[in-house]
Amino acid sequence: MSTTRVAPARATFPALGTTAVLLVTDGRALPDAERALRAELAAIDAACSRFRPDSEIMRLARYAGRPAPVSPLLAGALAEALRVARATDGLVDPTVGQAVVDLGYDRDFALLDRDRPDTFPDAGAERVDAIPRPAPGWWRIRLDEAAGTVVVPRGVLVDLGATAKAYAADRAAARIAGLGGGGLGVLVSLGGDLATAGPGPAGGWLVGIGDNHRRTASGDPVVTVRSGGLATSSVTQRSWRRAGRTVHHIVDPRTGDLPEPVWRTVSVAAACCVDANAAATAAVVRGHDAPAWLAGLGLAARLVGHDGNPVTVAGWPAGGSGASQGTPPTARACAASRDSREAR
């Protein structure tokens, strides 16, 4: 007997410099769900945005090496950023902020694109102060969640760009799934990094996989996602020109420069969106040994090389057919989901 699939109810709006997509399995819950998502994203933006001088994270610079008070929301986001920094052996590092700025990404990307479409003649490669600088290192941030304080050394620019959106997606999905006593299936996508919570639609959420989250290209594979998070990192988006070369937003913290061009786009499924996003970004930075690293962690992934050839690992469905190969071991509760439940 086959079950007719009912398309989920949908809301789409711009947020956090990208597109937010909200899907719920019960259309009656959509207005409340959208209100909850907008509130969550506004709170994350006020706490974590690198492009708002009044954001909480930008105000940390005033403390210059002294303990700074942080809200529970920012403390949670910082804790997640430090956790994934450790888990990726420093390949996803929140102290990469200055390196990203040095590459020219110093304002909201929409403004950057319009204001500086071409080269940066002031960034001469022969100047010592213009060469890429490695990230100072995540271990230099001292977070005391219990006390609600953080110490960021002078000169360290914290950038939660690699984790804050995913953290917001996880928190929002968990919060919305709890509306009305549970039973609601939710998917929150922020720029193509998505988190799910609650019971999904029959057969799971259908997710197209490609270079660009804004549109589906012909031939893009479609996968079903029943739980957890899925994220894609790609060097084909958010790229610009600097000093005569094309650069993008994924930086190798070890060098402060672009990673070796091995992978164009990496998609990873994990227990939550934060883990999926961190693994996808780390895989781009890691380069040739990324498939073995992902397989060792049991993280189902699809990596597309610059030649366009895809590689799949750890049960990601190869090509466009066939069932998934194997089920990874026990998932833990996602930290962001836990934080969101505790905050309610």
Next chain:
Amino acid sequence: MDPTQARRLRIDRRAAGMRRQRRATQATAAGAVAAAVAFGWAFAQATAAAAETPPPAPSTTDAGAGAASTGGLQAPAQAPGSGAGQPDVQSGGS
């Protein structure tokens, strides 16, 4: 110092910091294990002395359940499956 040397120096400095951090993490973990063993041994001695009939020993499962999470990246409960048709949403670079 030329730009190449300066860059190399900065990269080496970060790599050294990473190594120090790894050593500190390993030392902390080893210390925690040693402390757990020492406390466990001391507790077992005290319990044995206080009662003629010792209580049942905790199972290895119970002992393992108290272990701290490694905080590593976690796999989903179920890997993605193959899908077909119009997707609900697209995952891609942003």
